[in-house]
Every structure is written in C-alpha cells, then in structure tokens.
Amino acid sequence: MQLALVHARYQLLEIIRIPVAVFGSAFFPAAAMIFFVVPFAGDDAVGATYATASMVTFSVMSANIFQYGVGVAEDRDQPWNPYTRTLPAGPAPRFAGRVLAGLALTYLSLIPVVVIGATLTAAQLTPAAFLLALGTVAVISVPFTLMGLAIGYSLPSKAAIVVAQVVFLPLAFGGGLLSAPGDAPGFIETIAPYLPTRGAAELMWSAVGDYSVEPLALVMLGVWVVLLAALAAWAYRRDEGRRFS
Amino acid sequence: MTLARADQASRRYGDVLALDRVDLEVRAGELVGLLGPNGAGKSTLMNLLVGLRRPSSGRVELFGGDPRDPASRRQVGVTPQETGLPGTLRVGEVVDFVSAHYPDPVPRGELLDRFGIGDLVRRQTGGLSGGQRRRLAVALAFVGRPRLVLLDEPTTGLDVTARHTLWDAIRAFHDDGGTVLLSSHYLEEVEALARRVVVIGQGRVLADDTVDAVRGIVGVRRVSLLADELPELPGVVRTERIDGRLHLLTTDADELVRALVTTGTAFTDLEVRPTSLEEAFLAITGEDRPTAEGRPATAAARPTTV
Numbered sequence: 114m115q116l117a118l119v120h121a122r123y124q125l126l127e128i129i130r131i132p133v134a135v136f137g138s139a140f141f142p143a144a145a146m147i148f149f150v151v152p153f154a155g156d157d158a159v160g161a162t163y164a165t166a167s168m169v170t171f172s173v174m175s176a177n178i179f180q181y182g183v184g185v186a187e188d189r190d191q192p193w194n195p196y197t198r199t200l201p202a203g204p205a206p207r208f209a210g211r212v213l214a215g216l217a218l219t220y221l222s223l224i225p226v227v228v229i230g231a232t233l234t235a236a237q238l239t240p241a242a243f244l245l246a247l248g249t250v251a252v253i254s255v256p257f258t259l260m261g262l263a264i265g266y267s268l269p270s271k272a273a274i275v276v277a278q279v280v281f282l283p284l285a286f287g288g289g290l291l292s293a294p295g296d297a298p299g300f301i302e303t304i305a306p307y308l309p310t311r312g313a314a315e316l317m318w319s320a321v322g323d324y325s326v327e328p329l330a331l332v333m334l335g336v337w338v339v340l341l342a343a344l345a346a347w348a349y350r351r352d353e354g355r356r357f358s
Numbered sequence: 359m360t361l362a363r364a365d366q367a368s369r370r371y372g373d374v375l376a377l378d379r380v381d382l383e384v385r386a387g388e389l390v391g392l393l394g395p396n397g398a399g400k401s402t403l404m405n406l407l408v409g410l411r412r413p414s415s416g417r418v419e420l421f422g423g424d425p426r427d428p429a430s431r432r433q434v435g436v437t438p439q440e441t442g443l444p445g446t447l448r449v450g451e452v453v454d455f456v457s458a459h460y461p462d463p464v465p466r467g468e469l470l471d472r473f474g475i476g477d478l479v480r481r482q483t484g485g486l487s488g489g490q491r492r493r494l495a496v497a498l499a500f501v502g503r504p505r506l507v508l509l510d511e512p513t514t515g516l517d518v519t520a521r522h523t524l525w526d527a528i529r530a531f532h533d534d535g536g537t538v539l540l541s542s543h544y545l546e547e548v549e550a551l552a553r554r555v556v557v558i559g560q561g562r563v564l565a566d567d568t569v570d571a572v573r574g575i576v577g578v579r580r581v582s583l584l585a586d587e588l589p590e591l592p593g594v595v596r597t598e599r600i601d602g603r604l605h606l607l608t609t610d611a612d613e614l615v616r617a618l619v620t621t622g623t624a625f626t627d628l629e630v631r632p633t634s635l636e637e638a639f640l641a642i643t644g645e646d647r648p649t650a651e652g653r654p655a656t657a658a659a660r661p662t663t664v
Contacts, residue, residue, distance in 0.1 A: 127446050198409075200431070
C-alpha cells in the first residue's frame, strides 16, 4: 500500500510536469459549461445544478478515458515500465498507484467545472449533497476507468489516442449529458439508457437533486461495468503474456 | 554460494529460439562478463534472470528462488535502459522512487557522487546527455545495496572518461564483495573488469572460461591484401576473396605476416584489422550465415570491438 502511494505520487509528478495534459481533460467540460450551461440554464437553480452535474460526469468520463487509454498505451512503449518490474515489488503497486493517481487527477479536472458552476450559475448544493456528489464521482469513475484500461492495454498509443477521441463525444451526446434530464431530443432519450454515460449521469443527478434514477439506465450501467471489466482484464492479460511471459 | 543460475534454460519467441539450453552459474563474489554479438541472446538471458520473462523450458533461479517472485529480487540490482528514464522526473526523484522499494537504500547524494553525477540532482532526466543518463541508469542498480547486480551493456555509447568512471564504480562494488553479471559486446570491457567470461552466440553458450582463454579464441584478425596466389600460411582460419582482394582471418596476424614476407610472395596494399565478435565467432564455429540483422559483418564499422 505504501508503495502504491509512492507509485501514485511519481506518476502524478510526471503528469503534472506537463500541465497541458491536465488542462486537456478539464478543458472541454469547462468550455461546454461556459458556452451551453451558463447562457441557457444559468439563472435556473435546479437546471443549473443538474447541468453542472452532467458536466461533472462528462469530465469524469473524458479524464478517465484519456488518462488510462492514452497513459497506459504510452507507458507500454516505455522501457521504464519493465524496469520497475525488476524492483522487488512486482506489477501490483504500479497498477494500484496508477488508479490512485487517476482518481486524484479526475478530481483535479473537475475543479474548473465546479468553480464555474458555483460562481457563474445559480447552481446550489448543500454541503451534504456536495459530499455525496464527491463520493458518486469515485463510483462513476469505475466504468470509465475500465474503458480506458481496455483501450490502453489493447492498442498502441497512436491508435489509443484516436479511439479515445472517437469514443468520448458520442458517449457524451448519446447519454444526454448536454441536455437537461428528460429533455434531450427524442432519439437520444431512446438510446441514452443503454449507454454507460447515462447511468453515471443519473447517479450524479440523484446525488445533487431530487431526481429518481431510471432503473434501466442503472442496470445497463452494471452490465457495462461487467463487460468493460472483462474486456480490460482480457487486454491486460494479453499484454502481460506478450511482454512478460 | 550460487546467486544466479540457469539450468538448461531455453526461450522461444514464436519461431525464434533466442536461448538454447543455456547453463550458467554465477557464484557469490564473481564478476562475470557475458560476451556476444547483438542478437546473441544476452538480453534474453538477463530478462529470464530478473524475472521479466519465463523460460520456455528449463529453469532459472535467483538466490535459490524463482526470479518472478519479488522476494527473490530483494538483493538484486538491475539497470534500466537509459532511454527509458521518465523524462519529466528529476534525477533525485528517480533515485528516491527506486529507493522506496528497498529497506536500506544508499543515501541519494552518496550514490550519485559515486557515479560522478552528484551535481545533477535537480535536473530533469529528459535534459541529460546520453552519458549522464547512462550513468544514472547504472547507479540505479546499486540503490538497494544489492549483493548481485546485472548490468546489460552498461557502457555502450559512452566516451572513454565516462566509461572509466563506471568501470571504477563497478570494480569498487566488486572489491567490497559484490557479485556482478555484466553483458557487453566489447571484449575490451569484459577484459577490463571480468575474470570469467561466458561467450554467447546464437542463443548458446559457446565458451565459459577465463578472459585469457577466451581472448585466444576471439582475438581473430583480418589480414587483407592484393595478391594473385598465396602459399600455405600458418594460423589461417578462413580465406575469402572479395572483389579481387584476399581476406585471411587469423588468430595470429604477426606470425602470418612474418611467414608471408618470408615466402617472398608478391603482394600489395596489406591491411591488418580487428574483426568483430561476430566474424570471429563465425570463423571459429565455422557456421557461415548472414548476421542476425541480415547485414554483412564488417570489421571497419566497429572500430572498438575486439
């Protein structure tokens, strides 16, 4: 555990030394806040709170898909990674460290969205709901972390960047993150429950407001977690087999 | 006591047999050189010994255990490839990171001073020169006060001074009782450091002997000249004619030239050059095949080899 923290710390250091990387995952949701949420839902306390929660979901998704997808794929290209496995620890602390660092960066990338929500819109949150939302962020990170790991372990870094970019926008739009709950265009309302983004967003909405989640979206989120976990585990094992057996 | 052992270890990558039933024992206090051309299997053997790879058949042991068990690696130091150091981390941070894995690491300043890079603590590794990075990479093998270090080509690409600094550090470690397994494709390096040398070629152990004995085997020179017809000459292991030029591979160039002059044969444009390890071993083992990368083994391209 101590070693996992050490690995997390140095991975964070590596990432923070190139601030653009951190900036990247925070930028799009923050920009979406300013261009879509502030002018259209900014004055409505309830609407602004839900919209901010949507953008938080968006941010969690893009931060995780990019960090793990691209980060893991790039790591696999580096000879430093095999070297760390000759240290008397094995692969577990590095993996755990990566997940811890990923979670820390996810929270970091939420700051702009939350700050914009709190200062430029009428969004309101009780301290208890805020804490609940913080916890929910960790929960909804799970499917997107797994998605990122599946991408990162199965593709070379150049392909991983492309796939991460291709995947995250349709997931955001298709899951209805860019419209108020229940207010998306018809076809999106139809497909949304089947996408992992929707289940995640519903959890966030219910954390910040008086929103009752749709069971279908939650069940599908569970299905996604199982599927993505299987895919990530398969990709991880295959990669281990290629490089370390 | 045996610290590292390979017992009939083979390793296959798809269709390629990278290591073919290799036996090796490294005993406490030894400084063993692992010598062989690129692609001979040196790195594969190292990777088996540090647990990065599993043998396809046979066994490898480290301190009596499986190298893939982290506990077996507690007293082992390994060098990362210097191109793989995380570029954004500072030198001191890289050392601290590795130190965190060991119970009683060498203090940072002391370690860096020993390798002549004490003044670089605050520099990011991405901004170091190739030589500085290499020294840092080798230093990392010594962080955890290991009893055995495995150094894979530690001085490739270093200038003479940097190479000697590294050699001194490796010797000092050995003088304090440390055990070293060092791979190289420079005979010179192995000669400077090791008493015992294991020669690997095409995945097999070709020789496991003292440096002197191996020098006799690989000290092959290429004598080339223009001549029509040559008499029988002593010590020639192979003769070939390329573009009208005669090339003689010999274990004793002095003797050969002396004999050549004595016979009174007419010749012009005499050259004596060292051969590469590849050439020497191909000559000795008598196996005629293109080298691993499919390029001809040219002696001229490798001025410092052998």
